[in-house]
Amino acid sequence: MLSGVFLTHANELLGSDGEHLLQVARVLDESAVDYLVVADHVLLSAGGHGHDALGGPLPFPLDEPYPDPLITLAAAAAVTSRIRLATGVLIAPLRPAPVLAKMAASVAALSSGRLDLGVGSGWQEEEFTACGVPAAAKAQRLDDCISACKALWHHCPASFSSGTVSFEDVACSPRPPGGDIPVWFGGRAIPATLSRIARLGAGWLPLRLPSVAELRQARADLNRLCEQAGRDPAGLGIRVTLPTVRDASGAADLPGTLLPAAGLAEAGVTGVQINIRDFARSVPELRDTAAALHAFCRESGRP
């Protein structure tokens, strides 16, 4: 299995203004960890309602740093040479599709094709409204946005027409190395998400850790949908975020956190990531955690 480190909210490690980002990126690049992952919110609503799927209030303070993910990954790209740079997830419909296509292609070009674009449809109405995007039909917007990006990455000039994005004979350059960027879709294993992955995706980023039964079902559904879409499902990835397990004293327990993932490779999971905020507050702790994470994932076999 591949290993990932989720950096967002790791304020003690990154520094309150993210001033240690480059050092952290270098350390991860020197480790054997496969993915450096960052998340996205353009804005947070002080209204404070929680995620519609996860429920509850925001699990972090409103004023916590939330740097732009693609700019963060561009900076990381400059000081790394191996590690894959991933968003998990970037709220795609908040940005005009051509702007997202251009930014992502630029990061992909600057990193020699190391970008994995994880995207989601978003959930805060206030964030959409402030960005001038209607919150209605978010899922359709996500679909159109990624289809439009793919058109711009695949063709030059490109033409595209859909309900929410359309253009004709426009060029967007640079195009990503290899002519494409792997796009991963976040969310629950609902038919719309799985269908989107089968049509457009490189993989699935489940919203929360699914059970083995749910994973097996999702794999079976993806296989069927890929067959319908005329593509080979073998390359599709599933990367899960492991909920941090704490001991009775409240301390984060890395072996306990990793344990539920041991059987997941068999169920079709190709990668796991941990919330590094809970395990490392300093570079030495990051080195140790990255080594332990990698050792665990190596034992769990590579896809």
Added chain:
Amino acid sequence: MTAAIAGIGYTPFSAQAGRSVLDLAAEACQAALDDAGLPATEVDGLGSFMVMHDSVPCQAVATTLGIGELRLSLDLDLGGQAPCHLVSLASAAITAGLADSVLVFRAMKGRSGNRVGAMSFAGGGGQYRYPIGYGAYMMYIGMWAQRFLYETGQGEEDLAAIVLAQREYAAANERAYRRRLITEEEYYQAPYVVEPFRAADCTVEVDGACAVLVTSLDRARALRHPPAVIAAAGYSAGPRSGLDIGDHLLWADYSRNYTHLLAPRLYRAAGLGPADIQMAEIYDCFSSTVMMALEGLGLCGRGESGGFARGGGTRLDGRLPVNTHGGLLCEGYLHGMNTVAEAALQVQGRGGDRQAPRHETCIVTSGALMDGSGMILTADR
């Protein structure tokens, strides 16, 4: 090729069997064969274990049973670490084509003959333990229990919850040697044997034997009962596990035993996670080892096994029934061979009055300290 447990056999458990260990071994093995409906002539492998020569070699049992050519004979010089280890080795041998059908058994006169509680383990580590008066097995486990309870913020009320739940199971198990229900008051009234253990925290030594038949899944499907599929099995001895069977002096952390090393391997091989496990049969020479294993296997968070047991989680109507035969604490100390047998019975749906409602996946352990073994049994799917 996958292997499965297809038959289970026991002798009665008693304080004084009044017959030879060989006789006990042969009776339990023959009972396992009769249970599966397989003639002894079809068996070509045996596996067993003994502590300080308290049992009989496989060869003798094969001869007594009238088995023909023996192609696999495993006599391990181990204690409670051995049962899942032997099933694992039998399963691997069957998969590798070294044997077709293997009986794994433990036979002993653990009460009227050599009692583990009174044995001296005169190995390389003994020279350090015995001169300081640190010589009985329950002292070792007691030391670990104290450290474990201290490190995880748990205590005697948690041990009591484990014990009381297992007593309830034993009341429904006619094979159990200790079947009397006790109240929490009675539990606390008994003095310490070795702190933090009172009498009810300690296994009850018995004379008896127990055997399981391991064979290929294909063959098991043709036998009398539904197979208990061996989805994963293995053994682990952590680093610095000592110089002899009782030597734990070099072990780094008395609050964690082998289970936390073994767990990821078992889940990996079975393609399951802790959340998929429906029941557990945990080696329990003493009550504390149940808590350590529940946490080591990720079935409970660290420091949360006691609360889980106090909340009824290990009972028949709880989230994870544990030690449904009453455990070694109550059924009798066959060094965990009967723990394996109970797991197979449960997965096969033959648990009778103590049958766990969900029994398609069961995790099993053998051993208490630095080294041990475990497995995951599943229903045939």
